[in-house]
Amino acid sequence: MPKNTIGKVRTRFAPSPTGYLHVGGARTALYSYLYAKHTGGEYVLRVEDTDQVRSTEDALKMQVEDLLWLGLNWDEGPDPKTLKDLGSFAPYRQSQRLEIYKKYSDQILAQGKAFYCFCTDEDLERKRQKAMKEGRPPHYDGTCRKIDIETAKQKISRGEKGAVRFLVTHTHDVKFNDLIRGEVVFPPGMLGDFILLRSDGMPVYNFCCTIDDALMEITHVLRAEEHLSNTLRQLLIYEALGFEIPIFGHLSIILGADRQKLSKRHGDTSCHEYKEKGYLPEAIKNYIALLGWSSPKGQEIFTESELIEQFDLDRLNPAAAVFDEVKLKWVNAQYIRTMPHAELWQKLLPFFDGAGLKLPSDIEWQDKAIGLMKTSMETLVDAVELFRPLSLTELDLNDEGKEVLKWETSFKVITKWREKIEGCGKMYLSTAEFDAIINSVKDECNVKGKFLFMPTRVAIIGKPHGAELKQLVPLLSKDVLVARANRCLKI
RNA sequence: GUCCCUAUCGUCUAGAGGCCUAGGACAAUACCCUUUCACGGUAUGGACCCGGGUUCGAAUCCCGGUGGGGACGCCA
Numbered sequence: 052m053p054k055n056t057i058g059k060v061r062t063r064f065a066p067s068p069t070g071y072l073h074v075g076g077a078r079t080a081l082y083s084y085l086y087a088k089h090t091g092g093e094y095v096l097r098v099e100d101t102d103q104v105r106s107t108e109d110a111l112k113m114q115v116e117d118l119l120w121l122g123l124n125w126d127e128g129p130d131p132k133t134l135k136d137l138g139s140f141a142p143y144r145q146s147q148r149l150e151i152y153k154k155y156s157d158q159i160l161a162q163g164k165a166f167y168c169f170c171t172d173e174d175l176e177r178k179r180q181k182a183m184k185e186g187r188p189p190h191y192d193g194t195c196r197k198i199d200i201e202t203a204k205q206k207i208s209r210g211e212k213g214a215v216r217f218l219v220t221h222t223h224d225v226k227f228n229d230l231i232r233g234e235v236v237f238p239p240g241m242l243g244d245f246i247l248l249r250s251d252g253m254p255v256y257n258f259c260c261t262i263d264d265a266l267m268e269i270t271h272v273l274r275a276e277e278h279l280s281n282t283l284r285q286l287l288i289y290e291a292l293g294f295e296i297p298i299f300g301h302l303s304i305i306l307g308a309d310r311q312k313l314s315k316r317h318g319d320t321s322c323h324e325y326k327e328k329g330y331l332p333e334a335i336k337n338y339i340a341l342l343g344w345s346s347p348k349g350q351e352i353f354t355e356s357e358l359i360e361q362f363d364l365d366r367l368n369p370a371a372a373v374f375d376e377v378k379l380k381w382v383n384a385q386y387i388r389t390m391p392h393a394e395l396w397q398k399l400l401p402f403f404d405g406a407g408l409k410l411p412s413d414i415e416w417q418d419k420a421i422g423l424m425k426t427s428m429e430t431l432v433d434a435v436e437l438f439r440p441l442s443l444t445e446l447d448l449n450d451e452g453k454e455v456l457k458w459e460t461s462f463k464v465i466t467k468w469r470e471k472i473e474g475c476g477k478m479y480l481s482t483a484e485f486d487a488i489i490n491s492v493k494d495e496c497n498v499k500g501k502f503l504f505m506p507t508r509v510a511i512i513g514k515p516h517g518a519e520l521k522q523l524v525p526l527l528s529k530d531v532l533v534a535r536a537n538r539c540l541k542i
Numbered sequence: 543g544u545c546c547c548u549a550u551c552g553u554c555u556a557g558a559g560g561c562c563u564a565g566g567a568c569a570a571u572a573c574c575c576u577u578u579c580a581c582g583g584u585a586u587g588g589a590c591c592c593g594g595g596u597u598c599g600a601a602u603c604c605c606g607g608u609g610g611g612g613a614c615g616c617c618a
Contacts, residue, residue, distance in 0.1 A: 067618050102617060172616075179615085186543050189614060214616050232547065241545055241614075249616040256618045280546055280613040303548080304611060312611070338554095341567090345555055351567055368555075371611060375553050378568045388581090426581045489577090504577060516578060 060092030061270050064118075064125070065260065067099045068110040071321035072117035074374065075275060075305045075313060078339040082302065083273045084123045085340070085362040092270070096128030097263060098144040101253050106146070108134075117322040121332045122355070140267045145259045152254040155262055155292060156215050156247050160200065164291045165247055167203035167213040168195040190243025191216065212250035217287065219244050225286050229279075230271075230300030231367045237283040245284055257284040265294035271364070273300045276371075300364060303343050304371045313374055325379075329402060329431030331390075334383035342372040352385050384429040392421040399434050406435045408442040416526065423522040440512035441526050446535045451516070452509040456539055460498045461506035467492045468507055469536035478528050485524045510536045 062083035066076055087094035096118070100106035111134065118124075119131055127138025136142045145152075159165040168191075179189040196218065198206075207213050225237045247258045260281075264272055279301045289296050307317035314320065325335055337353055345368070346353070346361050353361070387395065396417045403410060411417070424437050439447075448456075455461060471488045472480070480488070493503050505515040511523060511532065524532070 065618090069618080099618065105617075168616085170616095175616085183543070183614095188544055216616090229547095235546075237546075243614080246616050251616080253616085255616070260618090275612095276547065277612055278618085281618090283546090283613095301547080306611080308553085310610065341554065343554090349556070349566060351554095370548055372555090373553060375568075378554065381568055427579085493577095500577065508578080519576090519579070519581095522580095 059270075060087055060090040061095060061268055062087045062092065062273060063095040063097050063264070063267065063269050064123075065097040065099050065263075065274075066114050067102065067105070067256075068107060068114055069102070069105040070110055070113070071323045072114045073313075073320055074322060074325075074335075074339060075320075076114075077117070077121060077123075077322050077335070078305065078342060079273060079275060079302060080118060080123050081121070081336055081339060082344070082362075082367075083271075084125075085359055086271060086273070086364060087126075088359040089362050093126045094123075095138070095140070095267060095269070096125035096143065097267065098129065098146075099256065099259065100144055100146045101255065101259055103146070103253065113323065117326075120326060121322060121336055123336075145254070145263065148259070148263070149252070149254070151266070152248070152259055152262060153252070156254070156258070159217065159247065159288075159291050160215060162291065163200075163218070165215050165217050166196055166200070166244075167198060167207065168216045168244075168246075169198070169203075169206065169211060169213050170194055188240070188243070191245070193244060196244070214246050214250040215248040216244040217247050217284070217291070219287065221287065225283055227282065227286060227296070227299060230273075230298055230364050231303075231369050232279075232301060235279070235282070237280075237286075241280075242283060242287075247288075257281055258288060261285045261288040261294070262292075264297055265289065265292070269297050271298045271300065273302060273364075276301045276304050300367065302367065303369055305342060306371050306373045308373060308375075310371075310373065317374075320374075329433065330379065330383050331386050331398070331431070334379065334386045337386070338379045338382045342374065343368045352382065380429045387428055387431075388425055390425075392418045392425075395421055395425065399431055399438075402431050402435055403438060406439070407444075408435065408438055409444055410438060410441060411443070420526050423526065427519075427522075440523055443531070446513045446538050448509070448513045448539070452514045455505045455509045455515045458502065458506065460496065460502050461509075462540065463496050464492060464498055464503060464506045465510045465536050465539055467496050468510055469533055469540070472529055472532050472536070475529060478530075479526070480524050480529070482521050482525055485521060489520075506539075510539045 064076075064080035064083050066072070066080075084094045086092070098111060100111070111129070115129065115131055115134070124131075127140060128143045129135065130137045136144065136147070142148055156165065175191070178192055182189045182192075195216070203213060219242050222239050224239065227235055229235050245257065246255050248254050282299060282301075286296065305313045307313045322335060326332070333355070337358070340353070340358060340362070341351065344362065344366055347366065348361065350357070350361070393414070420438070420441065424434065427437055428434050468488070471492060475484065475488070477484075489503070489507065492507070493499055496503075504520070508520060509515055511520060511527065513535075
């Protein structure tokens with residue numbers, strides 16, 4: 052009987068590689084990871100790829116990539132680079148553990164706790180519909196229970212396809228103690244005989260999951276609430292095989308703003324999409340940690356080590372939580388503000404490149420620019436519009452800007468502005484020098500308020516509204532400022 | 543249909559029978575700062591799903607209802 056001999060906490064995240072990593076999956080992975088780290092235990096990545104139709108190698112790569120992006124590195128599982136299984140419980144891909152499942156299936160069959168089923172899909176579907184219509188639970192009706200094992204084996208040896216079903220006969224309540232929900236009771240009659248092995252020999256989720264959790268000595272199974280009723284099947288398998296039962300914790304579901312389970316209908320639900328929208332992995336992690344868990348201190352923004360230190364399983368909320376991107380944005384903004392400038396610049400670079408922005412490569416300039424801009428952005432994508440006026444490309448005058456240039460006083464203001472900059476000895480103006488110049492333009496042209504600031508802003512960024520000039524001007528060289536002013540004067 | 547889970551401001555939550563006139567965060571509103579916007583600061587409004595019990599006392603415990611979610615697959 053498999054047993055956790057080390058006495059260590061072992062958690063796992065067991066995704067099915069059928070697409071991108073969903074935020075719900077990310078949270079399950081995060082909690083499993085955090086709990087293992089918190090207790091000094093081990094965190095395993097196992098790949099549940101027994102659905103050969105839907106599981107793909109590409110999807111596995113995507114999931115691995117997203118998990119690594121979030122920094123949820125596993126102690127055992129497929130190697131991040133080669134995807135080769137690493138760890139003493141290998142293999143970690145269920146598609147490579149088929150003999151193991153076969154062995155246990157044979158054992159259950161031999162115990163008489165399972166039987167071969169030769170019913171066809173069509174038969175089953177018809178019976179299911181009929182049962183539903185008559186108000187009965189749509190359970191398997193037990194047709195093949197009466198086929199004895201020898202007869203069944205003969206049929207199989209003649210090439211007939213048979214699935215293996217677990218024989219569900221218990222008449223007692225099945226109970227377990229859920230970490231999050233307390234005692235959960237399943238009365239008898241909730242279940243029909245369920246499949247262990249499909250007729251093509253592939254095992255199904257509930258079977259592999261149970262065997263692997265036991266064999267891999269997983270001590271704490273954290274998974275989404277939709278698996279709560281699966282636990283009954285798994286408990287019956289644990290019982291039949293005499294395996295030690297792990298501690299289960301069923302995490303609440305994450306909902307969209309419409310209070311329905313978060314899904315593709317809600318738009319962006321994968322980590323990958325949030326990455327593209329300019330969210331930092333630290334921020335996503337921090338935000339999803341708070342969906343269903345709270346810090347005993349009431350803290351909301353954490354470093355990685357604070358999260359690990361404070362995270363525990365006794366503060367998980369059983370009720371479903373709505374995913375709120377507005378708050379995610381706020382969390383993201385907090386991280387942007389505290390991130391070292393050079394690091395933030397590196398993260399911004401792909402977004403600038405993607406938008407075709409050409410920005411100075413001077414490190415000092417970049418540092419100054421980030422310092423001035425970072426409180427104005429919530430996501431990395433926001434930086435694109437913020438930095439666009441600083442791009443060393445031709446000034447883009449918008450219609451609103453052109454309107455401002457038509458004002459009577461605008462020509463005078465911009466001419467004076469250009470004259471003042473040209474007269475300045477330095478390559479970059481300081482904020483104070485900019486203030487001084489603006490004030491002298493104001494006095495000498497005798498204009499103020501919007502008639503002063505709007506034309507000046509148009510001469511600098513091509514539009515009358517937007518970024519703070521005090522932030523922008525110190526980041527634009529004299530040459531660029533003059534060239535842009537000239538451009539406006541020519542219209 | 544049957545079973546399981548669940549219910550505190552718009553959202554995430556604190557709350558372990560008296561510390562609750564229910565606390566915090568995001569969002570909202572107002573004001574301050576600012577010659578635009580944002581940042582920042584200050585303040586305001588905003589919730590215990592409903593009905594029964596138990597108790598001297600219930601957001602908290604119990605029962606019922608209602609709402610929401612999940613499961614009843616040769617999907618996971």
